[in-house]
Amino acid sequence: MLTIASGMSERAQRLANACESRDGAMPLDSEVGVGTARKGARQRLWAFATAVVRNRPRVRSFIDVARFLARSTGGDVGSCTLCGKTGRFLPMGSPPRPNAACSHCGGLERHRLFGLYLRQHPGFIARRLVLHFAPERPVAKAVREAGPELYRSADIEVGRADLQLSLEKIDLPDESVDVVIASHILEHVDDKLALTELRRILAPGGHAVIMVPIVEGWDSTYENSAVTTNAERTRHFGQRDHVRMYGRDLRERIAAAGLDLVEFTATAQECLAHGLLRGEKIFVSTKPA
Numbered sequence: 001m002l003t004i005a006s007g008m009s010e011r012a013q014r015l016a017n018a019c020e021s022r023d024g025a026m027p028l029d030s031e032v033g034v035g036t037a038r039k040g041a042r043q044r045l046w047a048f049a050t051a052v053v054r055n056r057p058r059v060r061s062f063i064d065v066a067r068f069l070a071r072s073t074g075g076d077v078g079s080c081t082l083c084g085k086t087g088r089f090l091p092m093g094s095p096p097r098p099n100a101a102c103s104h105c106g107g108l109e110r111h112r113l114f115g116l117y118l119r120q121h122p123g124f125i126a127r128r129l130v131l132h133f134a135p136e137r138p139v140a141k142a143v144r145e146a147g148p149e150l151y152r153s154a155d156i157e158v159g160r161a162d163l164q165l166s167l168e169k170i171d172l173p174d175e176s177v178d179v180v181i182a183s184h185i186l187e188h189v190d191d192k193l194a195l196t197e198l199r200r201i202l203a204p205g206g207h208a209v210i211m212v213p214i215v216e217g218w219d220s221t222y223e224n225s226a227v228t229t230n231a232e233r234t235r236h237f238g239q240r241d242h243v244r245m246y247g248r249d250l251r252e253r254i255a256a257a258g259l260d261l262v263e264f265t266a267t268a269q270e271c272l273a274h275g276l277l278r279g280e281k282i283f284v285s286t287k288p289a
């Protein structure tokens with residue numbers, strides 16, 4: 001039962017009630033209008049916190065302040081190859097990597113490396129049929145802006161992309177895609193199945209953009225069937241859902257799937273200008289025409 005607080009018109013109360021009833025917020029009750037003076041410190045703190053969360057403009061202003069502080073105190077200044085803006089790159093990761101994230105679009109080093117590739121290969125996406133696995137937002141935006149004829153994103157989990165697809169068994173016809181983007185996915189899956197599927201869905205002359213964590217000092221990829229828990233996978237492979245750590249033989253695995261390979265690496269000057277990881281590679285794998 002709604003009680004009209006003193007000093008508040010019935011119309012205002014009705015509107016307040018309607019607002020409160022949205023989004024599962026707590027209902028208005030007879031305590032409204034009493035104010036926070038009678039409430040304890042913990043209740044006042046809770047009321048403030050919930051008000052911040054509910055009041056989106058205020059949340060936005062907090063985010064703006066946080067971004068301003070981040071831009072003022074982050075790492076090196078450089079230009080982002082994805083959003084085109086110049087600013088400081090922020091530390092990110094565990095342990096934190098310096099100059100990791102663009103303070104404007106959030107793009108990470110590997111995303112900006114692909115952005116650099118797109119800049120240097122302007123026809124790579126234009127008028128192509130593009131399938132983007134596990135779409136990273138800043139990359140997806142750059143790819144869409146590069147003018148594909150059709151762009152679809154895909155993810156193993158429902159609701160994260162346009163399509164729910166597994167890279168190990170891609171529910172798409174043979175030779176139906178011109179460009180597949182699969183960045184930091186192969187280390188999560190059965191890569192023999194995945195590479196075979198990539199070759200199958202690519203049109204002749206089509207490209208798979210492959211990026212993975214790789215230890216170039218190792219001849220062979222490290223896999224270990226005795227590693228089964230999240231904690232062990234983190235220790236052995238660097239992340240709880242990784243199932244291997246690639247060595248130089250990634251190239252042989254790509255070749256074994258029947259894909260030709262061209263490797264792309266940024267120059268030292270490009271690494272400095274765009275906050276890129278030195279030596280990081282894009283493995284552009286092409287189905288022979």
Ligand SMILES: [Zn+2]
Nearest residue numbers: 080083102105
């Ligand atoms: Zn950016």
